[in-house]
Amino acid sequence: MAMFKQHVMLLAFIFCLFKLSPVWANDEQAFVINQITIINHSIFDQSSKDNFFIHDWANSLHTTTKKSVIRNHLIFQQGDKVTSADLNEAQRILRSKRYLRDAKVYFAPLKNKIKPTSKTVVVETWDNWSLLPTADFNRTGNESRYSVGVKDDNLMGLGIRTRLKYNHERDRNGYHASVSAPINWIEHGIATIGYERNSDGQVLDWSLIKPFYSNQTKTSFSITHDDDHRVDEIEQNGDVVNKFAHSTRFYSGQYGWLLHNDQQALSRFRLGVTQQQDRFSPTSTLSVIPKDRKFFYPWVGFQYIQNDYHEFNNVRVLDKNEDINLGWTHTLKLGFELDDKRNNNLPGYHINIHTTKGHQQDNNLWLFSLNGNATLATSHSDYYRLDLQSEFFHFINPKWIFYSKAKLSFTNNLPLDLLNSLGDDSGLRGYPLQYQHGDNTWLLSAEIRRIPNINLFELADIALVAFADVGQAYGSGTTSNQDQGILTSIGAGLRIYSSKSSNNSVGHIDLVYPINSDPSIQGLEFRFTVKQSL
Incomplete structure (x- = not known):
């Protein structure tokens, strides 16, 4: 609890540093x-x-x-x-x-x-070309995952999004189908339904959403349901160390309205209620399972968005106009737990925060983000997670970009299905998934990107990269790590962006060399992944 208080004080200090821009009258001619x-x-x-x-x-x-x-x-x-x-x-x-x-x-x-x-x-x-066969293949370490299917993000030119695919992982395979369509009887409304049947369970989700579509939108609402049955695998040191069945049932409804809007900033208020039930069961006699969670809480939320949009190129994808808001955005949600309470006379608490900020100076761009959540005063031990990330882009010239990223994660008492880890899935390239465990992690990445302006038949843009990653998990929960030291990897690769398709994904083809004392970690490794950014 003392550690949590320290991090809360740090968070409060960060918020004290937030300087909201003054509001000027909008004198632009209409x-x-x-x-x-x-x-x-x-x-x-x-x-x-x-x-x-x-x-x-x-x-x-x-x-x-x-x-x-x-x-x-x-x-x-x-x-x-x-x-x-x-x-x-x-x-x-x-x-x-x-x-x-x-x-x-x-x-x-x-x-x-x-x-x-x-x-x-x-x-x-x-x-964009919207009807696409999909074929994703990810190989990291000794583990391969792939999926094949077909999707259309603009069925018959009507803005309807459809998906059908087959997924295969080491111990899991199945089918997924979904459709998301605009509904004209709700202003800018969207209805979505999805179904997934896997070897370890099934997923059913649906939602009806009227979003805060623009800065002028006065109200919003949403109703969401998710019913998920699967098997969770916990990996460490390149091996599966725990496995258990996990059933989730999630309901949420919310209503929001615009409090204030001018040319510089806006603020919104939300009221909602969430019910989430997570049940766990062993899949073998060796399974160690988390404690079941059954939460029901009304909540209030506040959002502040400072309007400072700028147009960029070659930040997340290649040769595409990207609108990035450099102004402050703050989102805060506070829920009052009414079902699972530690003290019958007092509610528990669910806290979520999200903050972003950007800054541009000459040929430099900084992007910052903070994400935090905490569950307090329930029958479970108090647990929280706080993630801080900073990205830096230096546009040396139109063909060369230097990129770096720093990420810090602080956690305490996380349930087994939410454990903090460091590996390929969290940005440390060349290492197995969830390789190191620990309450806290840090990760530094640096890349030099070459944009040769090569476009293959107007179908795909290409970039070349060289990179280095270094990171470590530390704090409680590290005793079972085979290598408890600092992990490093270096590599080079190719980025392929489909510039005329709605896929909006980037293919990463890399040769990675993890620098590590663990003999079970392979040397030079070929790595292919599909991500949503460079």
Whole structure:
């Protein structure tokens, strides 16, 4: 408990350092929209000198996003008053859609010098190829995982997302199907249902969400259900050291409303209720299982977002306009446990915090994040987790980028199914999953990235990287680690980004050499993974 208090004090100190920007009045001129012109571009520009038959074939088979779908994604309609800031926000929202490669939203050029009170808004979009076979293969150490299937992020150009795939892991295989579709009877609403049947259990989840779609959205709500049955494996030192069955039943509902919004920042308030039940059972006589958890808690939440968006390239993916908010974002949620209480006269507590901030200076970009959660005063021992991460990008020139990342994790009394670990799955490349265990971990990574501007037939962009990782798990829970020292790996590889597909994933092909005294760790290793960023 003393350690927890120390970290709470540290967290309070960090929050005291937050400096919220002052609010200025918005004096930007607004215009009435007299017309909205939507221009849909297909995937490939057939007038390009690099156009060839595959591009023509793809365009002919692809169904371009319907104009009605684009119109429904807009945050304004004909007759509304809008500013350039509103157009920029609409552009960011369109760019966030997986099936759109890019979008531009702007006022149509004036044909005369007379200053108008109304203007035409032009919305241009460029589609991605959305119907894709999927084949993911991940190999780390002696473990291989793969999945094959088919997905469509824009079924018939209607913005409907569908998935069907087969997964195979060492001790687990099964099928997954899901569909997510916009629903017109709820403004910007989304309905999702998914089902997964595996050799170790099944998953059923569904949700109905009306999000805070834009800065102007007044209210939001969501209803979510997740029913999951699986077998959890705990790995350490490259081996499976524990295994148990895990059944989860999760329900959550929430309602939120906008408290304040201006050109610089906004704040929102949420009320919700969550019920989560986790049950565990042994799969063998050697299984060590966590204590069952049965939580029911109403909660209140607050969110603050400072509006400071900037456009970047080659940060998360290659050669794509990326909108990144450099302003402060704070999200706080406080739940009051009513079912599983340590003291019948007092509630337990569930605390979640999330903070991000960015900073740009000349050719340098810093991105910071803080995530924390704690469960206190229940029948379980108090437990918490706090993750701090800092990323640094130095754009040496258009073709060379230096990247580094520092990550710290502090935990205490985590349940067995939530243990903190360090390995390939947490960013230490070349080591087995969950290789080192410990209450606390630190990880430093450095990369030099070469962007040669090579585009293979307008289908994929390529980057070259050289990297080094160093990290360690420490604190309680490290006694069973075969190597309790600092772990290091170096390597080089290739990054492949599918620039005209809705997959938005990056293929990582690496040769990695872990520098380690453990003889069970292989030397130079070929590694292929699929991730969501460089």
